[in-house]
Amino acid sequence: MISLPSRAYASSYSLSLASRLTPINRILRAAETGDWRSALEALSDRPIVAHISQSPEPEVAVDEFVSDELREASRAIRSVAGQVPALHFAEAYTDFVNLSSLMNGSRSYLAFGILENDVLAGELVGKGKEDAARILRLHGFTELANALESENPKHSLMEITLEKMGKWAKGTRLSRVLRIIVDHWNFALLVAGGKDVFPGGNVSPEAVASGGGPRVIAELGYPLLSRAMERPEFSALIMDISLASSVWHALSGDPVVGDVFVGAFFSLLAERSIYRHLYFSTAIYRRAGKLVEVLRGLP
Structure with missing residues (x-):
């Protein structure tokens, strides 16, 4: 566990990040209530609002903003805490998100993790998986290649x-965040019809092998989700349930710097979705809202 060692430490951390976390919290509350006016008011003094709305590539503009926020947050944490497991934990997750996107030819990424290196990021953007693998190998990332x-x-x-x-979560409260991520990915695999699941979550490989995805998820306490899984037209909606809000709520109020950072990291991902809802109508929140309607209507 990483404890806040002193009032001075906490003060330094707070001064470095409060200006970022406060509007994010307001945005998340607005997302939960549907009060988008409050979300806009929380960002009314941020030039990024106008910049994103006027950008010819809005998703890239959103990612640039979030990248800057993440960079400043990580620098602030490193300056007062040094080696923070949650920082490396978040970097590993970001690498997965970025590479999953870039290998499909996307130009949108977060400048965090290995792509905090602008040279590497510039070489990878717009490349498919074959070229991306070659570039990663040249830069020494053999395992990822x-x-x-x-x-x-x-x-x-x-x-x-x-x-x-798992390495960075060991012995810290990050282990519960990892469990949420494992469950999220396993649910996605089961929705897609997969039989192999990752260990470390609430879904056991033995249960899946013996009975299939919907039944397993029902037994875990998600009967509506289980029934929705049996209807293929809803699978895309289910896959878009936001991981960010789950993690944030799991960690809220925890006075541990590592947990706070991971909460901030995932809430920043949620913030990207909120921008898209406000300006481009493609947010996870809209899809999640539709999913709720679907689940309520199931017999």
Whole structure:
């Protein structure tokens, strides 16, 4: 566990991050209540609002903003705390998100983790998985390159990411965050019809092998989700349930610097979705809202 060692430490941490976390908290509360006017008011003094709305590539503009926020947050934490497991935990997760996106040719990424290196990021953006693997190998990221060249690149990236996050979560409260992530990924695998699940969550490989995804999820206490899984037209909605809000709520109020940072990290990912809802109508929150309507209507 990483405790706040002193009032001075806490003060330094607070001064460095309060200006970022406060509007994020307001935005998350607005997202929960549907009060988007409050979300806009929370950001009314941020030039980024106008910048994103006027950008020809809005998703790239959002990622640039979030990247800057993450960079400043990580620098502030390193300056007062040094080696923070949660920082490396978040970097490992970001690498997975970025590479999963970039290997499909996306130009949108977060400048955090290995892509905090602008040279590497510039070489990877817009490349497919073959070119991305070659570039990663040239920069010394052999393990990630091997994953992209494997038969199932995304699954291989998941395995590497869980191994790295497990290392940094060991002996800290991050272990419960990791459990949430494992469950989230396992649910996604089950929705897609997979039989192999990752260890460390609430879904056991033996249960899946013996009975299939919907039944397992029902037994875990998600009967509506289980029934929705049986209807293929709803699978895309289920896959878009936001991980960010789950993690944030699991960690809220915890006075541990590592947990606070991971909460901030995932809430920043949620913030990206909120911007898209406000300006481009493609947010996770809208899809999640539709999913709730679907689940309520199931017999």
